Amino acid sequence: MSRLIVISNRVSVPKAAGAAGAQGGLAVALNSALREHRGIWFGWSGQETAEFTGHLDMQRNDDVTTATIDLEPQDIDEYYNGYANRTLWPLFHYRIDLTEYDRNFGEGYERVNERFADSVLPLIEPEDLVWVHDYHLLPLGSILRGKGVKNRMGLFLHTPWPPTRLLASLPFHERLVASMLEYDVIGFQTTEWLESFMHYVQKEMGLKVNLDNSIDYKGRRVVARAFPIGIDYAEFTQAAASDEAGAAYKALKSSVRGRKILIGVDRLDYSKGLGERFEGFARFLSDHPDQAGDAVLLQIAPPSRGDVASYQQIREDLERKTGHINGAHADVNFVPIRYVNRGYPRAQLAGYYRAADIGLVTPLRDGMNLVAKEYVAAQDPEDPGVLILSQFAGAALQLKDALLVNPHSSEHLAETIKRALDMPLEERKRRHSKLLASVREEDVIHWREQFVRALAGKDRNRDAGKEGAAGDLSHDEAA
Numbered sequence: 095m096s097r098l099i100v101i102s103n104r105v106s107v108p109k110a111a112g113a114a115g116a117q118g119g120l121a122v123a124l125n126s127a128l129r130e131h132r133g134i135w136f137g138w139s140g141q142e143t144a145e146f147t148g149h150l151d152m153q154r155n156d157d158v159t160t161a162t163i164d165l166e167p168q169d170i171d172e173y174y175n176g177y178a179n180r181t182l183w184p185l186f187h188y189r190i191d192l193t194e195y196d197r198n199f200g201e202g203y204e205r206v207n208e209r210f211a212d213s214v215l216p217l218i219e220p221e222d223l224v225w226v227h228d229y230h231l232l233p234l235g236s237i238l239r240g241k242g243v244k245n246r247m248g249l250f251l252h253t254p255w256p257p258t259r260l261l262a263s264l265p266f267h268e269r270l271v272a273s274m275l276e277y278d279v280i281g282f283q284t285t286e287w288l289e290s291f292m293h294y295v296q297k298e299m300g301l302k303v304n305l306d307n308s309i310d311y312k313g314r315r316v317v318a319r320a321f322p323i324g325i326d327y328a329e330f331t332q333a334a335a336s337d338e339a340g341a342a343y344k345a346l347k348s349s350v351r352g353r354k355i356l357i358g359v360d361r362l363d364y365s366k367g368l369g370e371r372f373e374g375f376a377r378f379l380s381d382h383p384d385q386a387g388d389a390v391l392l393q394i395a396p397p398s399r400g401d402v403a404s405y406q407q408i409r410e411d412l413e414r415k416t417g418h419i420n421g422a423h424a425d426v427n428f429v430p431i432r433y434v435n436r437g438y439p440r441a442q443l444a445g446y447y448r449a450a451d452i453g454l455v456t457p458l459r460d461g462m463n464l465v466a467k468e469y470v471a472a473q474d475p476e477d478p479g480v481l482i483l484s485q486f487a488g489a490a491l492q493l494k495d496a497l498l499v500n501p502h503s504s505e506h507l508a509e510t511i512k513r514a515l516d517m518p519l520e521e522r523k524r525r526h527s528k529l530l531a532s533v534r535e536e537d538v539i540h541w542r543e544q545f546v547r548a549l550a551g552k553d554r555n556r557d558a559g560k561e562g563a564a565g566d567l568s569h570d571e572a573a
């Protein structure tokens with residue numbers, strides 16, 4: 095088995111994982127994938143240093159070797175807070191109103207990608223498979239090729255890929271996409287994002303997409319496919335069975351005194367649709383005064399990317415909105431929205447998920463959304479809660495037995511909350527067993543195996559026409 099060199103913006107040391115609580119889905123997924131492979135996980139330490147030195151901090155924990163570098167403040171500003179999270183993140187989540195273009199961000203992004211390439215280069219051996227993650231590092235493969243790396247290299251994008259007309263608003267978009275075509279494999283979460291990418295390369299670059307999902311570019315062949323990420327089902331269900339989960343379950347249940355519980359768990363990010371969710375819940379409270387005192391929404395929202403103005407803004411907006419809704423609907427011994435700005439370890443989350451009658455996962459746009467899958471995995475199959483899921487989350491393409499909603503419509507959200515609260519046990523069980531089968535089978539191990547197999551070049555030509563393959567598309571007409 096070839097060694098894996100995994101490269102992502104952030105590296106999370108496994109010992110700390112779970113305890114920190116505020117980590118996103120990427121860290122959760124990669125920790126578990128790396129435990130299975132010999133190899134190295136390389137990226138930014140999350141720390142800053144006065145001046146960039148390129149010093150590699152190597153550590154081995156829990157069978158995962160990590161190699162991290164510190165970045166200097168200008169790098170963090172221009173690359174992470176700048177081009178990654180003020181330009182690409184909003185654009186990739188269809189928010190061109192929030193997308194900022196600044197020449198310095200672009201330069202910082204390229205400089206940090208160069209720094210990543212120079213630092214990881216000595217760690218790459220000839221037979222290694224190189225697996226790069228996410229929008230922070232789109233040009234890394236092309237920079238490594240320029241430095242002589244001949245290894246098989248793949249990119250997996252954890253976010254959506256935007257429609258061509260939106261992407262065309264990004265200065266130098268052609269150069270960015272052309273750099274991605276230096277990878278051997280490009281993976282997306284869903285066929286929807288894959289179709290948008292294929293549309294771009296055909297319409298903007300005039301390239302032909304072959305029937306086996308490949309694109310021929312400058313004498314090389316690149317395969318693009320959908321690989322929907324999953325949760326570490328075995329690890330998660332073990333955490334869900336722990337004493338910590340049991341204690342969290344009991345504490346939450348007893349605190350609501352017999353009321354129904356709705357739960358949301360999201361990084362504090364405008365893409366997660368928290369404001370719209372609160373509006374939908376408020377509408378439910380107004381439309382159903384008879385049930386209004388019987389339901390509590392617990393929203394866990396650890397702060398994220400707090401140096402970026404749009405994240406400061408969403409935090410302020412949500413504080414105002416929560417205060418307003420609670421002011422209008424609270425009683426002396428009852429507050430309808432419990433809004434908590436901190437992260438929790440996953441075992442504790444598992445207990446909260448299980449205690450909740452409804453999982454409210456309503457992003458306006460999301461690459462996948464692992465919280466939706468964790469909510470399903472945490473339920474009691476004999477008395478499961480109901481998952482309400484945004485039609486715009488990548489997860490909606492797999493979790494079709496959830497109650498799918500349009501998160502922009504407070505009316506639709508309110509009606510769906512009512513429907514979920516009134517849903518008979520038999521229907522809850524029927525829906526849950528189908529959701530559970532998908533979450534259990536399409537787990538993170540399946541995701542990793544599928545991607546690594548494609549990266550190793552073992553399934554070329556094999557997947558045309560399968561679910562998730564570009565063979566699903568009409569190549570000239572994909573939108």
Ligand SMILES: O=P(O)(O)OC[C@H]1O[C@H](O[C@H]2O[C@H](CO)[C@@H](O)[C@H](O)[C@H]2O)[C@H](O)[C@@H](O)[C@@H]1O
Pocket residue numbers: 104117118119120121123228252253323398399460461462463464
């Ligand atoms: O590292 P941060 O800036 O704190 O952000 C956390 C992660 O957020 C994003 O997660 C995405 O990956 C998930 C797993 O594939 C997916 O379920 C979710 O829909 C995505 O939003 C981001 O893409 C990661 O790079 C960040 O680490």
Ligand SMILES: O=c1ccn([C@@H]2O[C@H](COP(=O)(O)OP(=O)(O)O)[C@@H](O)[C@H]2O)c(=O)[nH]1
Pocket residue numbers: 112115116117118119120122359360361394396436437438439440443462463464465466468
């Ligand atoms: O307090 C928290 C909030 C979230 N998470 C984890 O962070 C991940 C969020 O992943 P998701 O794909 O839903 O969204 P992302 O944050 O990556 O956009 C999930 O595994 C959550 O269990 C956590 O451990 N503690």
